[in-house]
Amino acid sequence: MKSLNLLDLYRSIIALPSISSTDPSWDQSNEQVIRLLADWFSQLGFAVEVTQVPDLPGKFNLLATRGEGDGGLLLAGHTDTVPFDPGRWNKDPFKVTEEGNRLYGLGTIDMKGFFAFIVEALKDLDLSKLDKPIRILATADEETTMAGARAIASAMAIKPDYAVIGEPTGLVPVMMHKGHMSEAIRITGRSGHSSDPANGVNALEIMHQVMGRLLDLQRQLKEHYGNPHFKVPQPTLNLGHIHGGDSPNRICACCELHFDMRPIPGVGPDELMGLLHHALEPIREQYPDAVEVNHLHEPIPAYGTDPEAELVRAAAEITGNPAEAVNYCTEAPFIQQLGCQTIVLGPGHIAQAHQPDEYLDLSFVTPTVQVLQHLVSRFCLSK
Secondary structure (H helix, E strand, O other): OOOOOOOHHHHHHOOOOOEOOOOOOOOOOHHHHHHHHHHHHOOOOOOOEEEEOOOOOEEEEEEEOOOOOOOOEEEEEEEEOOOOOOOOOOOOOOOOOEEEEEOOOOOOOOHHHHHHHHHHHHOOEEEEEEHHOEEEEEOOOOOOHHHHHHHHHHHHHOOOEEEEEEEOOOOOOOEEEEEEEEEEEEEEEEEEEEEOHOOOOOOHHHHHHHHHHHHHHHHHHHHOOOOOHHHHHHHHEEEEEEEEEOOOOEEOEEEEEEEEOOOOEOOHHHHHHHHHHHHHHHHHHHOOOEEEEEOOOOOEOOEEOOOOOOHEEEEHHHOOOOOEEEOOOHHHHHHOOOEEEEEEEOOOHHHHHHOOEEEEEEHHHHHHHHHHHHHHHHHHHOO
């Protein structure tokens, strides 16, 4: 591994497509990336375990361990990327392009590149002096179901003391973030000829009432709930997609609305779903069996670590950046279920994630390597 520099590592991992998508035409296995990581960490003396994510053929997690026993530090990340728009990329998404003090490529910051940073940091440390284990976790399908992280949390096979998830935070420690819920409301009416609206039940008209109730709920969330750590303090509700009907001269028999809600610490998915069902109850009473609510994916809860936790304070001290809360979500709530202090901290800025010509600014290279080396030394190496 000494012969491979960070750019070599980046080129190797970005070249392996590992798109995760709910659209089967885009969705890919992450096995090649996992096998590459297995080789990297095996060369560094880690014991490597690769497991298939339950019920998801072609999707794998990797856990690499050096050292014995429980505790220590877990460095975690996901191996999948979002799809890309070929018409908007000016670079080859699967070939690292170095230009203008940047490395361009799909996954350079979100977040396959983080594993290259881990290797770069570890290869210059004396890991024979470990007195607590160092573990590397690489997961599948963070960009869709978070099934990989959910499987790790469910198995409870490891018990680290601390965990760092290397999402692009600009090397600012993140100690709190919102969750994510994607929901669908489907209205089933009864079709008929538009010349006599009484001969049918118009799903669009019922959905109009539903949307009014949702906007009322949106206002209630803003008025009654909040967390001062967030720039947008309340749980949010966003109407995102609607489709209904097939012709202007037919009574609409079906309409479906997709929307998202963002839980905050202390206001979880179950509470938000309870508020949602309460808001829709008058419409259900008026139109029995017409209103159906379904998850588009399993809810992702909010996450928070005590701002005074040792890991939070250490990360702020090492980076020089105070910890903050963010509105996007990560695998942190599932990793936290392992019982460890958990933060999100990594190179690059979230503004470049999920964007054409995604890139890593090379100014992050030296600071990121140093931060990782400090964290490993502090929490795993004998003094």
